[in-house]
Amino acid sequence: MTTTIPDNLQALESEAVHIFREVAGEFDRPVILFSGGKDSTVLVHLALKAFWPAPIPFPLLHVDTGHNFPEVIDFRDNLVAEHGLRLVVARVEDWIADGRLAERPDGTRNPLQTVPLLDTITEHRFDAVFGGGRRDEERARAKERIFSLRNAFGQWEPRRQRPELWNLYNGRHRPGEHVRVFPLSNWTELDVWHYIARENIALPDIYYAHEREVFRRDGMWLTSGPWGGPREDEPVERRVVRYRTVGDGSCTGAVESTATEVAEVIAEVAASRLTERGATRADDRLSEAAMEDRKREGYF
Amino acid sequence: MESTSSTSQTPGEPETPGGTQLLRLATAGSVDDGKSTLVGRLLYDTKSVLADQLDAVHRASVDRGLSTPDLSLLVDGLRSEREQGITIDVAYRYFATPRRSFVLADTPGHVQYTRNTVTGASTAQLAVLLVDARKGVVEQTRRHAAVLALLGVPRLVLAVNKIDLVGYDQSVFARIAKEFTAHATALGYTEADLLTVPVSALVGDNVVERSAHTPWYAGPTLLEHLETVPVEADPHDAPLRFPVQYVIRPRTAAYPDYRGYAGQVAAGSVAPGAEVVVLPAGLRTRVARIDTPDGELAEAVAGRSVTLVLADELDISRGDLIAAADRPPRLADDFDATVCWLADRPLRAGARVLVKHGARTVPAIIGELSSRFDEQNLSSVDGPDQLALNDIGRVRVRTAEPLPIDDYRSSRRTGAFLVIDQADGTTLAAGLVGAPLPVLETGVARPAASADPELPSDERALVSPGP
Ligand SMILES: Nc1nc2c(ncn2[C@@H]2O[C@H](COP(=O)(O)OP(=O)(O)OP(=O)(O)O)[C@@H](O)[C@H]2O)c(=O)[nH]1
Ligand SMILES: [Mg+2]
Numbered sequence: 001m002t003t004t005i006p007d008n009l010q011a012l013e014s015e016a017v018h019i020f021r022e023v024a025g026e027f028d029r030p031v032i033l034f035s036g037g038k039d040s041t042v043l044v045h046l047a048l049k050a051f052w053p054a055p056i057p058f059p060l061l062h063v064d065t066g067h068n069f070p071e072v073i074d075f076r077d078n079l080v081a082e083h084g085l086r087l088v089v090a091r092v093e094d095w096i097a098d099g100r101l102a103e104r105p106d107g108t109r110n111p112l113q114t115v116p117l118l119d120t121i122t123e124h125r126f127d128a129v130f131g132g133g134r135r136d137e138e139r140a141r142a143k144e145r146i147f148s149l150r151n152a153f154g155q156w157e158p159r160r161q162r163p164e165l166w167n168l169y170n171g172r173h174r175p176g177e178h179v180r181v182f183p184l185s186n187w188t189e190l191d192v193w194h195y196i197a198r199e200n201i202a203l204p205d206i207y208y209a210h211e212r213e214v215f216r217r218d219g220m221w222l223t224s225g226p227w228g229g230p231r232e233d234e235p236v237e238r239r240v241v242r243y244r245t246v247g248d249g250s251c252t253g254a255v256e257s258t259a260t261e262v263a264e265v266i267a268e269v270a271a272s273r274l275t276e277r278g279a280t281r282a283d284d285r286l287s288e289a290a291m292e293d294r295k296r297e298g299y300f
Numbered sequence: 301m302e303s304t305s306s307t308s309q310t311p312g313e314p315e316t317p318g319g320t321q322l323l324r325l326a327t328a329g330s331v332d333d334g335k336s337t338l339v340g341r342l343l344y345d346t347k348s349v350l351a352d353q354l355d356a357v358h359r360a361s362v363d364r365g366l367s368t369p370d371l372s373l374l375v376d377g378l379r380s381e382r383e384q385g386i387t388i389d390v391a392y393r394y395f396a397t398p399r400r401s402f403v404l405a406d407t408p409g410h411v412q413y414t415r416n417t418v419t420g421a422s423t424a425q426l427a428v429l430l431v432d433a434r435k436g437v438v439e440q441t442r443r444h445a446a447v448l449a450l451l452g453v454p455r456l457v458l459a460v461n462k463i464d465l466v467g468y469d470q471s472v473f474a475r476i477a478k479e480f481t482a483h484a485t486a487l488g489y490t491e492a493d494l495l496t497v498p499v500s501a502l503v504g505d506n507v508v509e510r511s512a513h514t515p516w517y518a519g520p521t522l523l524e525h526l527e528t529v530p531v532e533a534d535p536h537d538a539p540l541r542f543p544v545q546y547v548i549r550p551r552t553a554a555y556p557d558y559r560g561y562a563g564q565v566a567a568g569s570v571a572p573g574a575e576v577v578v579l580p581a582g583l584r585t586r587v588a589r590i591d592t593p594d595g596e597l598a599e600a601v602a603g604r605s606v607t608l609v610l611a612d613e614l615d616i617s618r619g620d621l622i623a624a625a626d627r628p629p630r631l632a633d634d635f636d637a638t639v640c641w642l643a644d645r646p647l648r649a650g651a652r653v654l655v656k657h658g659a660r661t662v663p664a665i666i667g668e669l670s671s672r673f674d675e676q677n678l679s680s681v682d683g684p685d686q687l688a689l690n691d692i693g694r695v696r697v698r699t700a701e702p703l704p705i706d707d708y709r710s711s712r713r714t715g716a717f718l719v720i721d722q723a724d725g726t727t728l729a730a731g732l733v734g735a736p737l738p739v740l741e742t743g744v745a746r747p748a749a750s751a752d753p754e755l756p757s758d759e760r761a762l763v764s765p766g767p
Contacts, residue, residue, distance in 0.1 A: 017605035054550035139377025172725025278352030
């Protein structure tokens with residue numbers, strides 16, 4: 001698969017830093033979406049570098065499904081404390097509790113993140129929202145601009161995207177609209193890992209191989225948690241696994257792996273015959289256009 | 301990929317530690333000429349497609365009643381694209397061979413989506429322009445060739461696709477190659493910038509694997525060419541251009557008085573001690589330090605994001621430009637430019653717009669439409685009353701504040717600007733300072749109005765035959 005070149009990392013970093021600074025210069029109320037996953041952790045690292053030695057001039061926003069891996073929440077809180085960041089948390093459970101959202105029959109909460117996200121953007125009047133999305137993740141994402149305008153309903157209209165010329169980004173928007181900004185657009189999964197290695201970026205432990213009780217569902221290794229556990233016909237086993245992505249616990253699968261350090265993860269990702277989403281995300285398997293549909297509604 | 305490893309390293313190609321470098325390329329060409337299929341074929345034959353992506357394509361192809369997988373589905377990622385079988389917006393794909401990594405922008409061919417093609421081409425170092433061997437060079441081929449030349453995409457490949465459908469006939473290929481080469485040359489490309497290659501994206505002829513059906517073709521396969529074509533690095537000796545994006549003032553206990561100017565080197569290079577001028581104010585100072593979170597740098601070259609600390613305390617803010625003191629850009633509030641109009645609503649003289657140049661956005665008036673370029677017969681029409689969607693034209697721009705501008709041909713990054721709608725924020729046009737399109741000498745219609753006495757002398761030079 002893709003081999004990555006150290007030189008390209010420099011170019012990718014400079015491009016991302018340029019994007020962060022454009023947003024800081026042109027928007028009043030930016031925010032970084034932060035899930036504790038590898039992409040959003042790299043995003044925060046790049047933001048720290050973009051404004052150094054000053055602190056990041058905007059807060060983080062975590063849309064918390066309540067289906068978390070405890071390691072990830074600890075990691076989030078440590079990162080916030082270490083760098084003196086501001087963190088806004090939108091809890092999906094608050095929306096469920098007061099009836100603005102209803103739990104889905106399949107118990108997964110990934111799709112339920114959209115409404116709390118949009119409500120929080122409105123409430124805080126965020127006008128630029130950084131996401132860690134990468135074009136290599138999925139073919140609908142491959143179509144998205146680096147500055148992606150969202151209408152007053154938070155919707156992405158793929159047929160009406162603005163031209164994006166050279167590296168002159170157009171962040172103009174009308175009141176109520178906002179812009180999603182993707183500094184990692186041109187990074188591949190392997191670039192992210194090479195960068196994590198080069199910059200020595202700490203990640204939640206679940207990204208590295210560990211022993212865990214898991215059960216098999218839809219061809220993925222799932223783990224039990226507050227979102228539920230195995231059904232009667234799903235035997236629990238102990239396996240050595242790691243996570244390639246971190247999302248809602250109910251639908252994020254682990255992969256069998258012995259990679260306990262970055263170099264081993266890089267070798268494993270380079271040799272993998274599955275994309276990270278194909279390997280680990282049940283929500284993307286729903287239909288041919290699952291990601292596009294969620295994005296149109298205002299998802300990350 | 302072993303088969304290509306014997307191709308010799310092109311002289312002058314800078315060696316990088318990994319022995320590999322990055323090439324940004326875009327596809328272009330008329331609707332249905334096979335761009336997305338070609339991209340799919342490149343990805344497939346370089347084994348850049350992972351099993352689950354391939355499964356999805358297989359399933360979708362079966363659903364559509366096809367007997368072989370439709371590789372264009374690897375890139376046509378939107379629902380409406382798959383439904384209509386056309387590309388609507390750019391898809392960016394990343395792949396690598398042992399020799400190089402590639403950022404590939406697959407663009408739409410439909411005339412309605414030319415703005416998306418411009419998007420994909422604006423950052424490309426090479427474009428693969430496709431034609432259907434049965435149809436040859438058509439209107440949209442000429443439009444895209446003009447756009448690529450206008451944007452200064454340095455290299456072109458003409459892929460004569462669907463060669464399988466003309467029985468691998470050499471004479472068909474030769475005729476199209478000749479016609480296109482004449483056209484591209486008239487647009488300013490030299491033969492060294494061009495390659496014409498017969499391919500079948502569907503079957504895979506001459507994309508990655510050399511075809512047994514075209515023994516008459518001696519040139520490289522498309523991939524061999526992409527792996528070895530020289531990549532123009534930004535000229536190191538260009539004068540420094542550094543748009544200030546953001547002023548870094550921590551005001552923290554550790555850095556109470558720190559003041560740094562954050563930006564990305566847009567052209568040239570910078571080193572501590574460099575004499576610079578800050579525009580538009582015209583203040584002169586020296587670069588004291590180049591800061592990064594990883595330590596100070598001895599030099600930063602084009603493309604690098606850094607923070608400059610200057611020797612003197614000056615009043616500098618976002619939108620200012622730090623430039624080489626001995627070779628500063630021109631400061632102008634009234635200048636000639638070429639625009640590629642990308643909005644449905646036409647442009648008329650007197651339009652009030654915003655211009656975004658570097659890190660500065662200023663109100664502007666498009667004072668006058670000097671000419672419209674007819675990209676079909678490479679002529680120009682004087683004094684058009686409007687520029688419509690996809691038109692390329694020469695205009696006069698008046699800005700509310702002076703901008704530090706370079707000619708687009710000498711500095712792509714500081715010669716480019718956006719034209720933005722004041723009311724709804726839409727990007728209306730790609731703007732290029734000066735006249736990046738050469739006008740044509742022989743073989744093609746001469747611009748009717750090239751001797752217009754109204755044009756300033758420097759402009760007349762651009763529309764008259766060269767020496
Ligand atoms: N026989 C043959 N058919 C081809 C070849 N390349 C593409 N096609 C077919 O031509 C049709 C159009 O191909 P696409 O790849 O979608 O064309 P495109 O240039 O991307 O079209 P737009 O993006 O909409 O402009 C499809 O039916 C392809 O299967 C080829 O080399 N030979
Ligand atoms: Mg296409």
